[in-house]
Amino acid sequence: MLLPCRPRHAAGCLLLVVTLLAILSCAAAARPAPAHGRHDGAGWHAFKRLQDARRGSRVTGLGELKRYLAKFGYMPADAGAEHGGEPTDAFDEHLEAAVKRYQTRLSLPVSGRLDAATLDQIMSPRCGVEDDHGASVSPEHGGVGVVSRFTFFKGEPRWTRRSNPIVLTYAVSPKATVSYLTRDDVRAVFRRAFQRWALVIPVSFVETEDYDAADIRLGFYKGSHGDGVPFDGPLGVLGHAFSPKNGRLHLDASEQWALDFGDGTETPESIHLESVATHEIGHVLGLGHSTSPKAVMYPSIKPLQKKADLTVDDVEGVQLLYGSNPDFRLSSLYNELDTSMSSERSSWVAASARLVVGAVLIILVTHL
Template sequence: MLPLLFLLLLAPLFLSSHPLYAAARPVPDGDHQTDTWRSFDRLLDAKRGSHVAGVADLKRYFARFGYLPESGANLTDSYDELFESAVTLYQTRFGLPVTGKLDSSTLAQIKSPRCGVSDSAVNRVNSEQKFAFFPGEPRWARPGPLVLTYAVSPTATVDYIPRADVAAAFRRAFARWAQVIPVRFVEVAEYEAADVKVGFYGGDHGDGEPFDGVLGVLAHAFSPESGRLHLDAAERWAVDFGREKSDAAVDLESVATHEIGHVLGLGHSPVRDAVMYPSLKPRQRKAELRVDDVEGVQALYGSNPGFQFSSILESDTSSSGRRRAGINIIFVLAMAAMGIVVCM
C-alpha cells in the first residue's frame, strides 16, 4: 500500500507535463476564441460536394496561411475540388489523418492559436528536411562577428506585465538562439536604432498583417533583415502561469522564442515539439529549442563553437522519459481506482 501512496503523491509532478493531464486543464470557452475561427465548428464533417455557410471564411483562412491562392480562389461556400486539395495539403503538413474533409481533429488544429506567418512563405531545400527557410534563404549579414541589437518599444506594450519582466522574457528567448549559433544579441535602449524592434499592437497596425483578437493570430515577424517582431496586444500574455490565472493566457517567452526564429530566417516546422511549429495552445509553454530548430538555424549561421548538440538531445530524451513516466502513473491510478494494486 505504501508504494501506491508514494506514487499518488508524486503523480502531479509527472502528470503536469503529460498531454492527457493537459487536456483536463481549464481551456478557453467559446467567448475567448476569435469569432471567425469559432464559427468553423459548424463545418464539422463537411466534405467535397457540400455547401455550408462558413466555407468561404475558411477559404480565406487557408488563403491567408498559404493553402489556397490569394487571388483566383472561388471564395464561395461551395466545398469544391480546389478546397478539398487545400484541406488535404493542410492535413498532410500537420500530420493529421488525410481525409480531405473537415473532421474534428482538422477543425481543432485550424482553430488553434497560431503564428501569423504563412506556412507557404517558406521553402525546404529537400524533402528530407523538416526545418524550413523563407524563399531565397535570407539571413543577417554583417562584417566580422555577427551582433544584432534589439529593443522593446517603450510605447507599444501591455500595462499588466512589468516592463522588466517583458525584457527578461525576451532576454531568455534571445539567449536560447545565441547558445547554438555564433550570433550575439544585445539589448539597447534606443528603439528606433535597434536591428530587431519588438512591440505589442492591436488590429490593423500598419504592416499589412492586421491582428484579429484573442486566441487567433498570436504574433508575427518578418524575414531578415526586416527585424520587425509584433505581438497581438489583445492576447492575455503571461510570464508566470502561477500568477496569471486566465485560461486564455499565452506564454510570452514561448512566442518570443518562436518569432525570433523567423527574425533569423527560419520558417515553420511540421515537427510538433519544435519551437518553430506554428501553433501554441493557451497556457502551454514551449520555449526550449529542439533538434529540428537547431539544425535549421545552424544551416543558416553555422554552429556556435561552444555548443554541444548533446544538451539538446538530452532535453529531448528527458521530455520523452517524462511522458512515458506520466503514462505509467496514469495506468497505476486507473488500476487503483478499480481496487487493483500494481507493484512497480
C-alpha cells in the same frame, strides 16, 4: 484468478477495494498536469460548427474557412469563389485539396475532411506568418531535409556582419506596449528569448535604447498598425515577424499575455509571452515554420501552454543558416529529448496501470 466475494469474504474484499483505490489515487497524483486548459475565446472558435464537413457538404462558415486557408498559404484567394467574388460555403475540390495540404503540413492525419483533430488545430492561436513562406531544406544541405522538418524563408535570407560572432542590436518600443506588463518584465522576457538562440549559433544580441537604429525592433500593436498585416483580436494571430534583414517583430496587444503560469493571475485565454517571443525571433533569423508539433517553430500554440525550449529540429535549422556556437553541443539536446521520452513512457505506464486497476475494481465491486 479472481473469486466472487461471498458475504463471508466481504471484509477482505472491502480491504482489497480500499487498497486498489489508494493505488489508483497515487497513480492519478503522479500524472503530469495538462499542458493547457480549455479555452472559449474568440479567434477561430466559430469553426467548430464545421466538424465532419467533407467534400460535397455545404455549411455556413466554409467560405470563411477558405479565407483562413488562403491567408496562410494553402489555397489561392480566388479558389472556391464564384466568378472571382467571395468564397462560397461549398466544400469543393479546392477546399478538399487545401485541407489535405494543411493536414500534411501540420503533421495531422490526412483525410481531406474537417475531423476533430484538424479543426482543433485550425482553431488554435497561431503565428501570422504564412506556412508556405518556408522553403523545404534543399539537397545541397547533405540530405538533412530528408528527416528534418524545419524550413527557411524563400531564398534562405540571413543576417550577415563582418564581426564574428555576428552582433545584432534589438530594442523594445517605448510606445507600443501593453498596460499590465512592465517594460522591465517585457525586456527580461526578450532577453531570455534571444539568449536561447544565441546559445546555439555564433550570433550575439545586444539591447539598445535607440529604437529607430536597432537591427530588430519589437512592439505590441492592435489591429492595423502600418505594416500591411493587421492583427485580428484575442486568440487569433498572436504575432508576426519579417525575414532578415527587415527586423520587425510585432505582437498582438489584444492578447492576454502572461509571463508565467501558476501564480493565480492567468486566465483560460492567457498566452505565454516568452514562447511566442522565441518563435518570432526564429523568423527574424530566417526560419520558416516547422512541421514538427514539438518544435518552437511550429506555427501554433495553445493558451496556457509553454513551448520556449528549442528542440533539435529548431537548432539544426538555425545552425544551417549561421553555423554552430563553438560552446554548444547538440548532444545536450538529445539528452534532454531522451529524458522527455522517458517521462512520457513513465506517464504511459502509469496510465496503463490505472486502466488495469480500474478494471479489477469494477470486477470486484460487481461481485460484492
